[in-house]
Amino acid sequence: MIEKISIKVNQVGYPLHERKAAVFVNYQGSFEVIEEESGKVVYSFETGPLVSDRISGSTVSYGEFSRLTQTGRYYIRANEEFSSRFEVKEKPFDELHQSLLKAFYFYRCGADLPEEFAGEWTHKACHTKPGIVYSEPSRKLDCNGGWHDAGDYGKYVVPGAKAVADLFLAYELFPTAFQNAIPIPETDNKTPDVLLECRYELEWLLKMQDTHTGGVFHKLTTLEFPGLDVMPENDLGDLYLSPISATATGCFAAIMAHAARVYQSYDQVFANRCLEAALLSWGWLQANPKVSGFNNPKEIVTGEYGDEVDIDERYWAAAELYRTTGQDQFHQEFLMLAKENFPKYSLGWADVGGYGTIAYLLHEIENGNCEVYQELAEGLLKHADELVKKSNNDGYFISLQENEYIWGSNMEVMNNGMILLIAELVSGKSSYSSCALDHVHYLLGRNVLDISYVTGHGSKRVLHPHHRPSVGDHVADPIPGLVIGGPNSGLQDECAKEHLKGMPPARCFIDHQDSYSTNEVTIYWNSPAVFVVSRWV
Numbered sequence: 001m002i003e004k005i006s007i008k009v010n011q012v013g014y015p016l017h018e019r020k021a022a023v024f025v026n027y028q029g030s031f032e033v034i035e036e037e038s039g040k041v042v043y044s045f046e047t048g049p050l051v052s053d054r055i056s057g058s059t060v061s062y063g064e065f066s067r068l069t070q071t072g073r074y075y076i077r078a079n080e081e082f083s084s085r086f087e088v089k090e091k092p093f094d095e096l097h098q099s100l101l102k103a104f105y106f107y108r109c110g111a112d113l114p115e116e117f118a119g120e121w122t123h124k125a126c127h128t129k130p131g132i133v134y135s136e137p138s139r140k141l142d143c144n145g146g147w148h149d150a151g152d153y154g155k156y157v158v159p160g161a162k163a164v165a166d167l168f169l170a171y172e173l174f175p176t177a178f179q180n181a182i183p184i185p186e187t188d189n190k191t192p193d194v195l196l197e198c199r200y201e202l203e204w205l206l207k208m209q210d211t212h213t214g215g216v217f218h219k220l221t222t223l224e225f226p227g228l229d230v231m232p233e234n235d236l237g238d239l240y241l242s243p244i245s246a247t248a249t250g251c252f253a254a255i256m257a258h259a260a261r262v263y264q265s266y267d268q269v270f271a272n273r274c275l276e277a278a279l280l281s282w283g284w285l286q287a288n289p290k291v292s293g294f295n296n297p298k299e300i301v302t303g304e305y306g307d308e309v310d311i312d313e314r315y316w317a318a319a320e321l322y323r324t325t326g327q328d329q330f331h332q333e334f335l336m337l338a339k340e341n342f343p344k345y346s347l348g349w350a351d352v353g354g355y356g357t358i359a360y361l362l363h364e365i366e367n368g369n370c371e372v373y374q375e376l377a378e379g380l381l382k383h384a385d386e387l388v389k390k391s392n393n394d395g396y397f398i399s400l401q402e403n404e405y406i407w408g409s410n411m412e413v414m415n416n417g418m419i420l421l422i423a424e425l426v427s428g429k430s431s432y433s434s435c436a437l438d439h440v441h442y443l444l445g446r447n448v449l450d451i452s453y454v455t456g457h458g459s460k461r462v463l464h465p466h467h468r469p470s471v472g473d474h475v476a477d478p479i480p481g482l483v484i485g486g487p488n489s490g491l492q493d494e495c496a497k498e499h500l501k502g503m504p505p506a507r508c509f510i511d512h513q514d515s516y517s518t519n520e521v522t523i524y525w526n527s528p529a530v531f532v533v534s535r536w537v
């Protein structure tokens, strides 16, 4: 079968002064940019040569139209085929950014979401019962609050810490992107809303710490997942605190130490509480140097977030505690852990080493006493150079390799975007950010499926995410601003197995509510997208 000609664009838009390009499938030649309102051809350009792209299973060419420097709404035409509409303007992502941030409000657990803040996506307070300590059932703890993890209603410490870390970093590195109210009920026109929203999660995280030992319970969930159309307030099963884990405790210590810095100028009492909690957890880590990884207890079958390796979590915690307190003991610990071999530039929920590296680099940039700095900074730039090289060889100009279209591949896409932007900061080279922007274009429709992986944004956007409130609420549209997991060639659910067998990796996605391994949503897929998009707000 000869594939039809099609034209893929970022369906939201292109920043006026950045490189602009579309990807053409099965077409090489001239193309026109047409202004939507007048129907006038504003520019004609030529595509590059056709190349075969195995990851998407198509033949593609690249059509740049950077010379278009007039704001407006446009579409592209080639050989009587048309692209989706898109904007060209100074700041095309402002609304998207607000919506990606507002998504965290929609993930809130334990509070009513009234119409004033939630529009048509209201629901009543949920999961308000105290949590039962699984290993000690007579012990019950208040675990109200926080964000649901994903399309399910579990609350898990490790991914929660990743999500907050991304939002903190976005706020610290791109503060001007956070000047507007989201708005949320706590808006006080003093504290940036993003920090108020993060505090909602942090207050819950604090409840997950066992204050006797400093260890942190791995997660709070029902025994099983509820049905797909169950609204949060109707999910009434008992809530269990799974056992303490080293990975949860390490991430907790790290994010609390980071929080202590971030809130210092807004609420010192809270900042001190966070630091004390971090130190208590650090004590647990010191007292428990060798711990085996977390496994679901027998009766609990919700998300496991299992991870055998806790050295990266300890490395992250040491870096943040060093950055916050300036104390040499944490520096020494960090330097010792830095000698070990584990991924130092990864920002996934299992491999959090990248956060430790970023914390350390930013500390040294500010304080200028470089030691291991040089090595880590060079490593980061080398890693970013690799990402650029891979992106230049990809049909859609992103850095994922064939075997990286895994569960939550869009997180990989955005995490790589984050690393590229950190590399820009460290090196001052703008070529890194232009590659990061290509990753945003992919997320918003410039991909082989011509689909925007953010609900509510783009003309051909995901409509049926695996997200319980969106399935159960009888509102036609899903909650907006949710980043979807994306193509996963592992075909790890029945729906994917049935519909996607034999597809090239980048096509292993289906916009069906049953496909949790391709079409679910999570807080930690939203958060790196907030970070990356903040660069252009």
Ligand code: G3I
Pocket: 149, 150, 151, 152, 154, 302, 303, 304, 305, 348, 350, 403, 406, 407, 408, 490, 492, 516, 520, 521, 522
């Ligand atoms: O890292 C390996 C890679 O080396 C290998 O080549 C590839 C081949 O399949 O697999 C990669 O591992 C995958 C891993 O995610 C990567 O992070 C596993 O196959 C895959 O099963 C695993 O999926 C995780 C999934 O839970 C199942 O455990 C997702 O990362 C994780 O985001 C997801 O999280 C769930 C929670 O459990 C429950 N709440 C919803 C949430 C999102 O779906």
Ligand code: 9MR
Pocket: 150, 151, 152, 225, 227, 228, 302, 303, 516, 520
């Ligand atoms: O809905 C669940 C989703 O949030 C998880 O990511 C996924 C993997 O752990 O599991 C989903 O639940 C499914 C369960 O694992 C198997 N039966 C069907 C459930 C979806 O309705």
Ligand code: ZN
Pocket: 108, 109, 110, 126, 127, 148, 153, 232
């Ligand atoms: Zn809830």
